[in-house]
Amino acid sequence: MLEPINVSLESLNLITLAPMLIAIAGGLIILTIDLINKKLDKTLYVMLTLLILFINFGAVLGLNVNERGFFDVMLIDGISIVSQLMIIGGSMIFIPLALTSKRFHEFAYPEFFALFLFMIAGFQFMAASDNLILIFVGLETASLALYTLIALHNRANSYEAAVKYFTMGAMAAGFFAMGSAVLYALTGSIELYKIAEIMATRMSETGLMIAIFGSSILLLVAFGFKLSLFPFHTWAPDVYEGASAPLAGYMSVVPKVAAFVVSIRIFGMYIDLGLEWVRWTILILAVITMTLANVMALVQDDVKRMLAYSSISHAGFIMAALALDTTEGNTAIFLYYALFMFTNLGAFAMLWISRHKVRRFHKRYDHPFEKFAGLIQIMPMGAVIMAIFMLSLAGVPPFSVFWGKIYVMQAAVNAGYIWLAVIMGLNSAVAAYYYLKLVVYMFLKDPVKSVDIVYYNISKPLMVIIGFATVATVTAILYIQPLVSYLYYMISASGY
């Protein structure tokens, strides 16, 4: 007979669950409100979501570092707090982008906001656990919600995007499951800290290395997919193109943060075990990713697609930092994303406000370069802001991404990978070309058609968001210091 189990409520440390529960509860509230009154419109939901996220944010801030909860399933360490904050922060920037002056399909659904909140909860679970099951379930929750959000944009491209993302995601899920199975077979555990312990004892056994490497590769396929690492990146440009602009921007940051947290936990473990092979595999893939994506971004005709490739390239950049497996490297990941978030979301938001319902400039693309030709003459402010985002992405100081870049490069140098820093530098130079291309179109060319207005979709909330992103991008130099020290403290506190 089984013994009844006595568990004290305190030992469960339920507070660790609070942030996710808030998000889930928020989603349920939205669904309920919708059931009660069908006539409410998106402004309410956007603000509700924002408020829920706000509470969520506060709840995360209130967490103590290095706690476990709920039978040790929950792991609240530094990176989980940091990443949750970033996830929520990114979401808070994203969600007001629904308040465009034009109507778009997805925002007509209250379910959109519920799904969005569930997705955030999923990401938070991914970040706040080292239990592979919870990671997997959280991942899938978030992913499934995300597929839906993409499809909800409701046009041919977005279905295609959703299908592509979904199918490849399903395959990646298979690989993840398989990888977990191998780890489980190797260690009898699915909790990463346990796995690390047991694996360390089994490292010397003969004939096991193939399984260890194999498990790392299976997991790498799964997370390489999420992080759009070569050669698992192929979905990214199409999905970004098919999704609405803000969602594309969102996808290039928030899901990746969550995925990076897990990657740090998993691959950090492998590298800590002394498996240089894993490090080199990741490094090589990262280098290929950043280079290839850069090269492909060069030839794009559409700004959004170009930004998609650039996001891949940035991800490769950061993946390289991950492979360093130093505290600095891991700090660099978060710093980079924190800074990249403002800029990239800002850039995508700029695309969003220039979204027309009809494709006037190109048969296929919503945002071909021609659309922005001569923008400085039409809307100087818009052009300048867009240029700032582009320069920031290109890594021109003092804009935000530059600081992330030098931190990553410094981390590489400190870890002794000077060649990596050089490659990063050269890649940034290549990347500068395509960012510059947009700047060139905006500032140096004359308008293709005599268009009076490009930012047709703009509204006050969007202006606020973009303004905020701009300020955050431009004044990065002022807040880097507290940001870095906070991140470094959090990450070193969690032992990475």
Place this chain on the structure above:
Amino acid sequence: MIGLSHYLIVSAIIFSIGLIGVLRRRNLLMLFFATEIMLNAVNIAFAAISHYYNDLTGQMFAFFIIAIAASEVAVGLGILIVLYKKHGSLDLDDLASMRG
């Protein structure tokens, strides 16, 4: 005696069959079948490891994988339906408007 490896190898083979299916199939519905096969293969592995380690965790994992697979089917079919409404086809080869 049937050892753990036996099960795992079966699992591996089934996983590969699933993989082949994913690669080979051009019809989305069939492709989804193949992903199910892959997940099932993993389930076998988990159950087997669980059995041989006398540990319930593996079964837990398998349990959740089943849940995930089911959810995926629901979402996947939802997407397929909208796609079909728009495209009238589930063939992958018709689905390449975004490229380059």
Place this chain on the structure above:
Amino acid sequence: MFENFITSLMTVEGFAFYLFSFLTIGLFSVTVMSKNILYSMTSLAAAMVLVSGFFFLLGADFLGVIQIIVYVGAVIALYAFAMMFFDATRDIKEKNTNSFVVFLLGGMSALVLVLMFAAPIHSNDIQALYPMTEGVGNAQDVGMVLFTKYLVPFEVAAVMLLVAMIAGIILAGKKMNHSITENMEIDNDAKDEIMIQKDKE
């Protein structure tokens, strides 16, 4: 090796294992290879039932039951409905090009995975975290763990299912038929766009 095979066939467990193995592998192959979606689906369903056989064989009774209920009962049913919706009973014309590469890849992955699993992965030193309790039914055992340790994933899975449900409902729903995104009439300001954007020339 072969002797080993024969001897293990002699046992019930061994026999069942090999039987299930060959059957599942065969059926899954049919699923993957068949041109007819109906065959494909039927063999999938059959194979999934057989997979549950493995579970029973491995003492994971609860899992086996779930497998049958969820897969055969829910998933396959869903597929069947979908199939009818798509009117996909007819033979599907697939251009299965590059099949050599596909099989090579499949073969290679099988080879590597088999190599991996053929490694002495099993260790006797491993202490089970949640050992199966003697004399307790598997379902009870599983329940115990599921509702303590894995309560959170369980709840998250519930959310996931909720997500899937909502997703399925809204995606398949009627509201998706008219796209606000693309349809300008729905938009109150649609006129503006035309007006504002008129070319100057």
Place this chain on the structure above:
Amino acid sequence: MENILSILVFFPAVAGLLGFVVTKESIRAYGIAVTLVVFLLTLWLWFSFDMNNPGIQFVEMIPLIPDFGISYYLGADGISLFIIVMTALMTLIGMASMGETKNIKNMIISLLFLEMTMIGVFVALDAIIFYLFWELSLVPMLYIIGAWGGPLRVYASIKFFLYTFTGSLLMLVGMLFMAYIYHNLTGVWSFAVTDWYALVLPVDYQIWLFAAFFIGFAIKVPMFPFHTWIPYAHGQAPTIGSVILAAILLKMGTYGFVRFSLPLFPDASVMAITPIAVLSLIMVVYTAMIAYAQKDMKQVIAYSSVSHMGIIMLGLFAMNAEGLGGSIFQMLSHGIVSGALFMLVGMIYDRRHTKLLSEFGGLASVMPKFAIIFGVMLMASVGLPLTIGFVGEFLVLLGFYKVSPMITIIAGTSIILGAVYMLRVMKLAFFGPLNNEANQKLKDLNARETWSLVPLVAIVIWLGVYPKPVLEPINNSVNALLAFMDEKAITKEAKDMIHVSNSFESGRPTLSIAGGK
């Protein structure tokens, strides 16, 4: 005003921001007023500069990102002082003489931002802050070239941007590595150049770091194989763009060598003497010859810039006060002279909308003032004594003679080849009969143009006759730099080289006799 440097850096930027409010009609006056104030501030800086102090003055240091070791660290010494003054001057004059009318507001605002970045580069003592301004300077320049330039402007501006950007990214890696070494040795993060100075690096590190910094600076200078962006940039840029580019932006590269490469890597610098001298020689001779073959007036001056930068580079690696001081002086002189030449070409372009030499001839007859000022600048450019051009060039060659007589002789051909291509321009454009009808009704310089050039002419002659006020602080700082390099060098070869290039050869033991005392 202890924080004069900050004021100098941020005043133009703030003014640029406020400039958005000013209307199109008043913006030019606004721009001139702002740059005038900046120029007056730089003059104030000059007069409050302690000439006898060879060290860094007006230091401002605010820790910005202590965790990275980045701080807002500004300061000026004798080397940067005059480059700052020249920056302000050339911006002022360039703006005053500007003939552009299209999108004038954007132009003025870009120029103000550009001025901020340029001054920033020359006062920054923190590597990252230096890099920040360095990179940022590309942006307004990109816009200026790309928006107001000639038919190939987009190509030219992108080439300019990407080329420099690429080089400086490698330099950035060098900086990061330098900080890393500093951290390793001291346990503290710092990007402050003055902190780095204290480091004594092993030679192989020095070589690699030197190479990294070299790429960044060499592209900017531009040194020989990396120079091809400049004909495009100059050829396509509007007048003001060329003026700023030639006068100031190129100096960033050479300044970088003085500020970073020489004091940080003395041994590597000594080792690099020969390769750099060879590259410089190619620059001097090869580009001078190319300049001779040009059909476009502006291209001649563009290539001549490269040629002159070769001389400057040579001087930097002379490892003696004569060469180094001369080189820094030559930076100023080249800034003013080439700036003026570009302005002159711009003025003729404004009238005729062509820069092709074949379109001109006999201009001296219709535009005597123009011809005279061009002649003065030409003579300064070919290094005529008592013009600003001579002092620097002479000192550089004098200094380098000690290092290598042979190289100096070849480099000295610059005084011949320079005369060859410049006189060709003079002859083709200004001399001969006035055959082209389009030229016959050309108006001579108007008051605005004249008065923006006259100060330059005055400076050209003043500093040619009496360079002491400028040379003295440069000399102090340069001597301090050399003494520092000597002290810091670890290899015997480097020490010997520095000693040798700083001593006289004769049997006479002391240096008590200095000419003319």
Place this chain on the structure above:
Amino acid sequence: MENLVYIALFAPFAGSLFASLFGMKEREIFVGVVASILIFISFLASALLAANLYMTGEVIHVRMMDWIAVGDFNVGFGFVVDHISVTMMSVVTLVSTVVHIYAIGYMDHDRSFNRFFSYLSAFVFSMMILVMSDNFLGLFIGWEGVGVCSWLLVGFWYHKEDKPKEENPSISPSWAANEAFIMNRIADLGMLIGIFILYWNTGSLRYDEVFAQLPYLSETVLAGAAIALFIGAMGKSAQFPLHTWLTDAMEGPTPVSALIHAATMVTAGVFLVVRSNPLYAMPEVSGVSMFIASLGTFVAFYAASMALVERDLKRIIAYSTLSQLGYMFAAAGLGAYWIALFHLAAHAFFKALLFLGGGNVMHAMNDELDLFKMGNLKKEMRATWLYMGFASIALAGLPPLAGFWSKDAIIETAFNEQTYILWFMLVVTAGMTAFYSFRQVFLSFHGEDRHTPLGFHPHEMYTFALVAMFPLAVLALITGWFMSAYKVFIYHIGESVQYEMSEHTHHLAIYLGLLVIFIVLASIAYAYMKYARTGDKAWKRDEAKEQGFFYKLLKNQYYVPKFYEEFITKPYSMISEKFWTGVDLKIVDATVDNIAKFFYTTGDKTRSMQTGNLSNYLNWMAVGGVILLAVAAVSAIFM
């Protein structure tokens, strides 16, 4: 006294500035007058300084201000008035004064009259810096200054068109000006190198300090410095092979030729050698000195030979200048620095006179310079005839005119040094000099009247200009008489300038002199026979002779300009063009562009990887995964 130094130096500068104020205005006579007066003041100051120096023997050093001071290098504007510089100052200012006054008349009709005076005075200023400076760098300022002024003045008529070389060997004033400038620059590089050598070995550039260090220097250093400085001198003084610019420079207005290309600037090279006499007198550099002497002798002969067949009046005088410069270098190279300097002064007077006379002819003939189009001009231009004849006698070296004394001393020196080959050549050259001088005089002023049929109506120059030339004529006469006085004067400088004939030569001096006089007279007689007679025996052009090899060789200046054209100018253009289009654009730039293009085309190619087909994407993913797995397996097995 210091004030006098400054007055002497800056009066011309003031004149130049004054004139330049009116530079773009219409002709104003007073500009010329003021400039002339200021130059005259400078002359007075120089004369007073000379007198003072003569009386007191006190050398004046002045340091005006610092110039360049970096590191150990410290050079200021310092001036010295010693025996050498005061000689030059007096000569320069005197000739300048005359030329200035003369130019008021000569440039009367030119619309750029004012500009001309500003240039001319600026030239004098530069020349004064050159001669007065107490250090090499100051000398270099003047050196370059005179170069620029010469450029301005030669190219004074910049608006003239380029002509083919067959029509006008100097192409155009602007061309000639550029040629002169660039040629000089080549030499200036040598001079700079010399300065570098001296600086790095002595630590100073002041004459006295440098010379004080000389004994401590090694032979290579001394020789290097001597050679380098002499290269500089070669350019300015148009010694072979840098001589071609001088004849082309005749494109400038004639007063310019008189002042710059006869009396002052071209002698700067000689001045430099004389100034650096302690260096050249060092026994270690005797080889260099010998070379200087030989080159000088060669140039003397070489230039004289070309003058024999020249038809252009001014070019003949230019050749004769070249030739006389050769004499000076011969003297300097042989160690007779004071004789060189003396010849320099004497030559300045009569050569300026000759040029101004030529200017009169040109003025009269509407700028026609072809001797073959003149003849019997003496009937219209008596004064000019007298001046030119007188100057030619001086040039030819007949006693008691200046040329005789100084040139004879040089020839004697060559004999005295037992360099008989040089002596012989110099003697021959003396004969040739007499011949071509008088050929020119006879062709223009005597013989048949060839100009009237061609429609020329010559007229005499303004009287004031003729009067202004008078002092030169006087000096051409009397200078030679003061030779021994000058010797005493200049011997104060120091041992190195002191040069005495040996006993042996002293005895033979009278015979040597007579020999030369005989040769000169014979040459003049021959010239008279050939060119001066009228009627039946009047000179006719001999076409056949003009086709002869030697005639053509001489006429084409030994094909040296052609050589430069073909082997330097044209290849330079060609290589430049090739460097630009072939190397810079096609290789250097193309490499950069190709790197960029490489990335772009790679992007274009890899773009096809993104087929848009999901199946492909899945394949990519699977291929990636499986390959990585395989690699993992392989590396695990081999580890």
